[in-house]
Amino acid sequence: MHENKKALTARTLVALLPAMVIAGQTWASTSLAQINQQQLNQLADTLDVKYRLLSNMPEQCPGSTAEFCYHAQIEITSPFTAKVDGWKILYSQVYPATQSKSEQLALRHFNGDLNHISPSNAFTGFEAGKSQVIEFWVASSLLNEGELMPNYILTAQGLEPKVIKSTQSYIEQDTRLEIKPYAAVSAKTSVMQSHPDDQYANFTSAALFENYKIDDYSVDAIAHAIVPTPDAMKVFSNEAPLNLSSGIKLQLSGLEYGDVAAALKRLDALGVKQTHNGVAVNIIVRGKQQGHNGAYQLSTQRGQIQIEAQDSTGAFYGLQSVASLLSLDSMQVPAVNVVDKPRYDYRGLHLDVARNFRSKEFVLRLLSKMSAYKLNKLHFHLADDEGWRIEIPGLPELTALSSHRCIDLDDKHCLQPQLGSAINTDRDGYYSIADYQEILNFAKQHHIEIIPSLDMPGHSRAAVKAMEKRFYTLTKAGKHDAARQYLLSDPQDVTEYRSIQHYNDNTLNVCMESTYAFVDKVISEVAAQHKKAGSPLNIYHIGADETAGAWVESPACKKFIADKSNDVHEVEELTGYFIERVSAMIAKKGIEVAGWNDGLSETRQDKMPRKVASYVWATLPQNAHKVVSAHARRGWDIILSTPDVTYLDFPYELDPKESGYKWGARRTNSKTIFEFMPDNLPANAEVKKDTIGRNYVADDRTQVDENGQFTHQPLPEGFRVTGIQGHLWSEVVRKDHLAEYMLFPRLLALAEKAWHRAKWEVPYNYAGEKYDHTTGFLTAQMREQRDQQWQDFIHAVGHKELEKFDRLGVFYRIPNVVSKVIDNRLHASTIIPGLPIQFRVNQGEWREYDQPLTLKAGTKVELRALSPDRRRPGRIEFADITGTARF
Template sequence: MGFQMNKNFLVLSVIATLSIVGCNEAVQNEVLQVNESVQESERLIALHSATQTDIDDIAKNLDVSYQVVTNVPSEKCDKEIANGACFEVELTFKAQQGIDAKDWSIYFSQIAPIQSFESKEFEVKHINGDMHQITLQNSYSGFKKAESKTLLFRAMFWSLSESDPMPNYIVEAPNTKAQVIESTKAVIDTDTGLEILPHVIAFTDKEKQFKRSANDKTQWLNSAGLYKRNDAMFSAADVSDTQVSQTIIPTPKEVIFDSNNAVVDISNGFNLMLGNVKQSDVDAALSRLVLLSVNVGSDKQALPLKLAIESDENKAIGSYQLSVTSTGVIVTGVDGNGVFNGLQSLAALVEVGKGTIPIVEVVDEPHYSFRGMLVDVARNFHSKAFILNLLEQMAAYKLNKLHLHLGDDEGWRLEIPSLPELTDIGSKRCFDTQEQTCLMPQLGAGVDPSSKVNGYYSVADYQEILQAATARHIQVIPSLDMPGHSRSSVKAMTARFNKFQQTEEELKAKQYLLDDFNDTTKYSSVQFYSDNTINVCLESSYDFVIEVMSQVKAMHAEAGQPLTRYHIGADETAGAWVDSPACKAFVANNDKGITDMKELGAYFIERVAGILSDLDIETAGWSDGMEHTRKENMPAIVQANAWDALFWSGHDKVHTLVNRDWQVVVSSPDALYFDFPYEADPKEHGYYWASRHTNTEKVFQFMPDNLPVHAEFWLDREGNPYEADDSKIPMKSGTSFLGVQGQLWSENTRSDDMVEHKVFPRLLALAERAWHFADWAVPYNYEGAKYSQQTRTFTQEKQQARDKQWRLFATTLGHKEFAKLELANIDYRLPTVGAIVKAGKLHANVAFPGLAIEFQEGEGKWQLYQEPIAVKDKVKVRSVSVNGQRRSRTVDVITSKP
């Protein structure tokens, strides 16, 4: 009160004096500055500790913006971290209303750890994983209405995509309920169904923002570049309507169509005769025909559809023959799976809205026995409904393995009834710094434990998934990653320990404990966690594995799909246990043959593989963990998923595992990681550590039987040529791969729609490569060879044959398959449109001929593009789904130079 009176007296006295004697403008300004300074000092004194009302107001009224300033490293980057690579981000905070509270902070997810910052009023630090905290310095002065303040930070590596930043910044203060800042919440674009982050400022600078390094030759794909690429592929397209109608995806081994391209009428549907085939073996395939408006029943007037099983031990599981004649259809399989596949090929001949199919003879068998798709539901949860829809489409295109990634650092997604903490705590992210009720909100999860990014499958849910898979001849291979990537289970079992400690039940508390509380090891996982690894020296860790796997096995058995293979994970274990007393004692004891801490990771995998063998379950795992095991300590049958990038000599790792006589599933990120961007454009969603652009055509181009040959026509992640030397570790003569698998990791994939956008239509190209060995593919050279852009093993003739087949494949998708996906409610990615304005006319094209294109001139209405058309204003373009209900991402059109 005294300060207020003195201040008012001072100001009034000065003003009175000025009014009497007069003064010049400079003196008046000085007086005003004195007044403002006094007001600011008064406001600083008035700052108060944040209340719940303050937190609620800040969440509502603080506008946050995130702008990548540069990816070009400077002298301010830490030379000891990431080889000196770092990027700069400017965070701007603008208050819609004044903020007079102090002692509040902001928690936010930032994938690459922050290493330094510049701000007069804020501090920022890395907490764990991707979690960071912004706190207020002593110099913090509050916000005036409409005032902006900035925080510049530098983080490791690069930020090359507008989808890198995370949503849901959280404001909190002591003794208050944390709230998500409204301006950082994701929104969904109504036209595309895709997620938008309003707080992220769009990229504009190709050199500072878009490039990874000075050596990065990646080209930002604009509308003109896309138009040129599409035009080169399709300008002389040799694809007819008849070819599209006759195309079966995936391509059969042998197919002969009528020489006159005759067709048969199926408008009355089919009269089904099961023969010796069980109804349950084919119900799902018959239901798909019905979905495509083809009636299947017992109408004597309909075209006969005869099914039969004729066993043949010399043919692969799932092989079949399909005969379509003018008098009927016959599907013969070597087993129920084969009949099912034959019916899916019959469905492939169906065109939505058309009442005929081609007359044809098909003899078919799979190229690979393992044709898989991984979906990560651990980082962000994805619904049971999505999984069931995915299974339907996998079966439609003859994929037969669902690798379900159910446990990782950010979430445990499968109910284990005897260990309720796994889902009570491990399946939820909210704001609990002690993590006794939920995990902390990594990956921008927000504060709502009931959010769609949280959740789990109950036993009943999981068994429904298993039964749906069985009906479609798909094996579910569950994965609960360990010993690394295990933070959700580690924290859940710690919470269990604390619960039973409170009731003084010591044995129960320690029964399934996964952490040595006396471990002082300092480590950082690949995802920057310091506490995400199961302690492999505790017997309770193995008791946990036995308990979990026994229950999962029982679930499978009860659902009618026995658990015959389990994926340990076993990847990216990061230097844990070094200072764990339990591990020091374990190594010192030496009764397990372990003499070095570095051997503990392999020991865990070997022991867990033995546990699985005792349960009659085969072992699978990722290559980087499996390669360190001793073959003599592993079971006879081991599956290894090889995920090393080809441009980093990844083929050497793959071939090493094959030469162990292990079953290798090719999972190369260069072409098979569907969480990567489709194109090299910062607006394309996804991570990019191995590829800046993995579109459907690139998946189609993949030759999984010969990994090193891709050096002849693919580039590395910076758009530069590379060499693949296969002379060092060639595969042993006669060896081959078990199969291929596509991967969808979910770190920044938060909705079911976004998963479908990333998986489809790439999944169809995956199916093509998994089922069919292309005649243009280069066979593997068991003598070893070197490949580069100077070698010509992949000849011009083979390239032309590949491109011709791609044109047919792409046109078939646009004219036939997308309509089927839409009937199944699959939100496949609509391609961005290639376009230029040349001589005053708009020219546009699309990667999947058959899809409609729309354009907008200026702020006018969207119009259907049919042929080059004169335009005068700026133009935007987009593609349209077959049913007209969705649009692609809008692209600005580039005007070509005269």
């Protein structure tokens, strides 16, 4: 596919010549003809499109006063002259342009991230080899290729649309990473610096080399490592390790085989079989006692493995720790005694399958990997603006229309082609009732709870359009009452608004009773599916965020507000009313209510159920600690969802080739997650930075306004958050294996934070405290302990866990190689130790890097890391032997 974008050969041009005279029109004529199907097909096959970043700090940003702005251009070049009109190019861009300019083209925003380029009145046609250019300014920064969506679609009225081949991404053969030939984003400082105060421009390869440097670490220490780190462990170094090459023999007491079957299956895949003459594994569940769910004790001494737990989940985790202890090269586990329990009851991962669908097989594989690292909640984001992904009996339109996208801008047969989805995309689909049952059953076997989420009232375009389709179909059939039963939009509403994702039609109308009938129907059907699978729906996440000024001109809402019995006096109160009413509906079904913090903040505490889970997604520099405190004082459970630590759709590193959004953090690697202190959010100001690398202040002291009212108070005495979860939003994740790339290995660091409380973390001060990079509550001794434990953790990942990923077929990220010239020799390393590194000089043969290189000035050196099994290379990095190479 990627080879087709190259310049046309003479033979290809000759082959095209006969087609250039069509319907009496010569393409090289001076008049413009209306494009026909054959011409559209040829242009789609041959146009060369480039999206070129010009600057992240232009002198001006026309049409915007935003803090950030980038200046870019799209170049469209035809290899032959084509005097045709009537066409449009549809393409996805995360943020719409604030202004554009072009001699012959026009750029317009349509809806969501969908934009289109079309000929202006001055358009004179495509000239062979001459680019048509449109410049534009965007109120954001562009720092990696992740935001540049593929699959620009050439379309015209009455013709079959085609994807422009040069805008198709492809999977590189060696690395299996996505390559975007149309993207032109360089690593030059002039481009990558997004703000005058941007500190990340200083993050050279040499600077990162110093940050990731490892001195005098004994690899022998990893033999007894368990990921995530247990609460307490005693190592018996004088006792011989157990050799599991002959297998294991299981003896159970107080539990069923099915309770631990999934953990045994993982051991089997790692080479530890169940045999009659294997090492004895005795597992005892003594029944519920006071303590933590999932707690266990593990002994690997005196020729046998002993696991004691108070519940089957603890027994399951004990076996997973055996798998973590296992060294694949020797098939041995060391002699240890482990006493372990989880830090948090809630240890989760949020998976967005709405924006870009993930196959059922991917979800099952993910559940197995989550359980291996003792994560126990899958927050399943099943519906959003761009897709509805679960079958609901009685509402077939939800999946018939809203589970796929195509070129139907009226949303009559499918949803609009958002997020760079192609005409026949493999990024769409849904889970049938049977699929969802299988997922629920598989999760139960892995001791994971599924928490479904169908975002409402914002982020609901897929539901809105499906119910409009239902309304029109039933109305046409004369079934008017049935048509209105689940309608989610007011046909008379002329409100003009834009959501945070730039939609103008994505919000449920909360003033219509049919909306609540729909919500009740959906939640009841989902709860029924959970009950059928033997996994009761204990908690449901309603979303409840980002409603963006809808309903202002809705006649239904004007009537609703005028009715004094509704206790709603202003349109701004409608979001809170909806959440309160839906929360009461959910609680009445015996289900705990959950939602994002911003929507929940609009509710009245006395109108909400007693049991509420608030998922706090404010960033650390944006005072996440204040949101947590405010909701803790409402008596709610808190799930930490701080984007700058937990969003795994952000880039790993400062690399324009890395994928990911960056609005909450420019880089989120395993180390940034490992250093997070979740029990003391404000204390993170001592070590964390904002989105452009600046220090910030977190003031957690009691604060009052001029009227003496509290504006902030520290956490209530003794309060602790319920848990933490990672998040994989999927706007820029188009393939299942690339979703694994974004998750692993850094999900292991998230699991570490969720399971293990490190002694080096700064304890929370319930009296309140102020923190910044100059305060020293994280003492030098604590930092030294942290750094040592980081080395223990990342060596265990590099020397043990990645080998298991290779064995189990996990497509994790192989880190980039960083380098620095020291004493005229090039030194190289990676953030994860133990990986093979290769280099080549002047594009010669790849050779092993086993010691620093002595090279001549001006030599072109490339570096790459390999997976432990050496079957897959990571991305190639260029080393500047002057020591100033940029990462």
